[in-house]
Amino acid sequence: MEEQSKWSKVDTYFGDRLLAADPVLEAVLDANAGAGLPAIDVAPNQGKLLYLLAKMKGASNILEIGTLGGYSTIWLARALPETGRLVSLEFEHKHVVVAEDNLRMAGLADKTEVIEGPALDSLALLEARGYEPFDFIFIDADKPNNPHYLKWALKLARPGAVIVADNVVRDGEVIDPGSADERVQGIRQFMELLSAEPRIDATAIQTVGSKGYDGFVLGIVTA
Template structure:
């Protein structure tokens, strides 16, 4: 099977299961018009994040990597009326686009976007001693994934769900000799998860409109 087939199947799934959504479509269009890279999650992946948050009953969500706010909208829509989402973005322009998209989605009061280097923003957030997050979605620079995981654990509780995107690297994740920092960062992420007794985790390979990739799903158990 080829990538065109994966894409066609995704398009079929999306047409069958995900109704047209002018707000999300507008977020994609504004992101493209503002020159943001086309690397946001696909619609069916956004719905998966939304379902995970709803099934889990998440009231507080942390997102590492905002981009244009497409996944942020999916996640924030899963929150109850008094829910809170904090999203971290290193690029000020991306953050401004995301804020505009969240405002258009009616979510500006529920979802905040903080600008800065991810590990610095996480350290600053931890200093505020916030209530633990129920769900953490990590989708930022891959070399920093082990550090993002460590901070996610500090900001979590038993029962917190952690999702890490883009962990297959088109299959390159199995190449221990790779010189690609995104591959090595992903491999160090898996080493960190395997060595962490507080986590139960699995990884799932995916194919679709975004190509060949996958994600980690982990549960903080103690």
């Protein structure tokens, strides 16, 4: 598709100028591909955006819902101060093994914890164990559960926390109320909750690039 080719070339153009060569992140993507993980990591420029947002926030306690092979985890963990911590939740055992290997390779094992299991169970575990409130939360897991992830994010966030949710446009299908895709319906329910939720001030941005046509939600917890 001609448009997709142009979007990818523009991503490459910006990446060549604004992202330094990074052998660690390149090795992570190679390891993920070698392990047969789906190629659904954030794009490099999107990873850099997460890093910059966490840096601007001054985040010291980050929660990631959906680890995959740890590519976005590394971007976020690199934004942490020396004493910062990141917790990432992942359902698939194979993904956890790959992610933990990648985090060790990146020198971030001491700052990060990957918890295996259904994310809704793990979120309840975080609450039960009395984890410190999070000041940056990235939601990038199974989309049908996005409404539940938002409710948990608001429970576990401190006032002023930043919440980012990825893949909310679904190639434009988010506008279809009759969609049979449960991922689309999950995003639509997520958006309805956002619109009615007084504790978060949010917007949504459409994006195009090497990952196609999609977008993300960006919000700040107000109370």
